[in-house]
Amino acid sequence: MAAIVPVPVPGTGVSPYTGLPARIGPVLAVKIDNVQAARPHTGVDAADLVYVEQVEAGQSRILAVYSSALPPKVGPVRSARESDLELLIQFGSPILAYSGSQTALKPLIKSAPLFALPPEAAPAAFTRDPNRFAPHNLYLNPSKARAAVPGAVKAQDIGFRFGPPPAGGITVNHHAVRFPAASFDFTWSGKRRQWMVSMDGETYRTPAGAPIGTPTVVVQNVDVHPSRFKDRWGSVSPYTETVGRGTATVLRDGRSFKANWSRPNSEAKTTFTTLAGEPMNFAPGQVWVLLTAR
Numbered sequence: 001m002a003a004i005v006p007v008p009v010p011g012t013g014v015s016p017y018t019g020l021p022a023r024i025g026p027v028l029a030v031k032i033d034n035v036q037a038a039r040p041h042t043g044v045d046a047a048d049l050v051y052v053e054q055v056e057a058g059q060s061r062i063l064a065v066y067s068s069a070l071p072p073k074v075g076p077v078r079s080a081r082e083s084d085l086e087l088l089i090q091f092g093s094p095i096l097a098y099s100g101s102q103t104a105l106k107p108l109i110k111s112a113p114l115f116a117l118p119p120e121a122a123p124a125a126f127t128r129d130p131n132r133f134a135p136h137n138l139y140l141n142p143s144k145a146r147a148a149v150p151g152a153v154k155a156q157d158i159g160f161r162f163g164p165p166p167a168g169g170i171t172v173n174h175h176a177v178r179f180p181a182a183s184f185d186f187t188w189s190g191k192r193r194q195w196m197v198s199m200d201g202e203t204y205r206t207p208a209g210a211p212i213g214t215p216t217v218v219v220q221n222v223d224v225h226p227s228r229f230k231d232r233w234g235s236v237s238p239y240t241e242t243v244g245r246g247t248a249t250v251l252r253d254g255r256s257f258k259a260n261w262s263r264p265n266s267e268a269k270t271t272f273t274t275l276a277g278e279p280m281n282f283a284p285g286q287v288w289v290l291l292t293a294r
Contacts, residue, residue, distance in 0.1 A: 012162045015068045021066035021163025026152035027094035028142055032062040033078035034201060035180070038136040043074035045286075048155075050214070052290045053083060053226055056235035058180025062294050063087070065094075066142055067155035069231035075139035076116035076132070080105070082227055083240040085112040092153035097140050102237075110178070116151040120147035126182035159269030163281035166274045167187035177219055177290050184290060187215050188254045195251055197288075198240055216273070217251040220261055224293040240291050243249045247294075248272060252283040 015022040030236045032041060044050060047064035055061045063084060064074065072287075080098040082105060088094055090111075101109060109116050119126040125144035129137045130254065143270075146152065177184040186195035194213030197204035204212045223246075227239035245262040259280045265271040272280040 006278075011072045015048060015284050016160060017065065018069060019160070020068070020138060020280065020287060023168075024154050025067045026089050026146055026149070026154055028066045028070075028145055028152070029084075029088055029091070029094050029096050029247070030066070030074050030098070030140055030142070031062050031078055031084065031098040032064055032074070033076045033136055034060050034062050034199070035136075037133070038076050038078075039199070039269075040137065040205050041075070042207055043071035043142070043205055044197075045206055045210075046071035046074075047239050048286060049284065049290045051087065052184065052288070053081070053087075053240050053292070054238050054291070055180075056237055058181040058182065060179050060184075065091070070146070072141070072212055073139050076129075076136045077126070077140050078135065079137045080109060080116075081237060082108060082229060083238075083242070084265050085114070087240075087242045088112075088114055090263070090269055092156055093151070095145060095149045095152045097145050099126075099135075099138050105229060115152055117145055117149060124148075127213050127221040157269060159263075159271040160287065161279040161281050162271075162284050165194045165253050165255065165281060165283070166257060166276075166278060168274075169257040170274055171254060172251070172256045173254065175219075175249070175256060177292060180290070186214075186251060188251075189213060190254060193253075193283075195288075214288045215252060215283035216289060218282070218285045218289045219249040220252075220289055221248060221294045222244045222291050224287065224291075242270070242291065243268075248280075250280055250282070 013024050050066040079100040086161045095115045167175040173188045175186045185198040196213040223241040224238050226236045229237040248259040248261045250257045250259050
């Protein structure tokens with residue numbers, strides 16, 4: 001399925017997540033499995049934002065954020081992590097769709113300023129794909145998820161800026177990002193004006209086989225440390241700090257730019273600036289943010 005591209009509509013605004021004209025809808029974040037058996041993913045190409053974070057055993061997981069447009073189906077959906085709660089505070093009161101969590105984490109999810117949406121909270125919004133094996137077969141209907149939570153806030157400024165690229169940068173056609181047990185590669189396509197995505201050495205594709213790319217990739221260097229939680233097999237869950245400050249690499253327009261990021265507290269926006277202190281503009285369109293250990 002091709003990505004759903006926001007269409008300019010009279011009277012609508014500009015998405016703070018993509019910089020494109022769009023209907024500004026309620027925010028829906030979906031936690032998506034990202035082991036090889038969970039691919040190809042459905043609906044990630046339609047997200048406004050795609051966050052990648054580290055989970056147990058050095059693997060990665062995706063948090064896809066939707067507001068401008070909703071695909072018919074997203075998944076496979078998997079469990080939430082403590083890091084998601086801090087990351088999502090800057091979005092206001094979004095919906096977080098996920099499947100399960102550790103028992104000890106449930107009180108934190110309940111007290112977080114978001115609308116938690118596991119399958120038991122909205123059974124009509126989730127389905128199992130009989131052609132896939134559990135646990136990689138749970139999918140979300142985003143429209144039904146939104147309908148189940150009428151109080152979710154609409155997209156608001158989280159600090160991103162869009163516009164022409166800054167001066168400087170280095171011309172590159174490839175950039176690799178490595179997690180302890182997962183790899184991502186971004187290759188520039190001048191024809192498509194996108195960074196084409198590969199995961200674990202394979203081209204990232206939709207279920208229909210179309211390759212997936214993105215105009216902007218942000219590699220945000222953060223602190224990642226063990227949390228107090230473990231999974232069912234005893235592996236410690238890492239905690240990804242998204243409050244603080246640090247360095248980043250921004251890929252856009254076939255160039256790589258060094259940048260700094262800052263988020264003073266959990267309620268604050270995440271701002272990206274050039275090394276000269278000017279706003280670091282992203283290219284309009286979907287943004288990928290990879291939260292990597294310093």
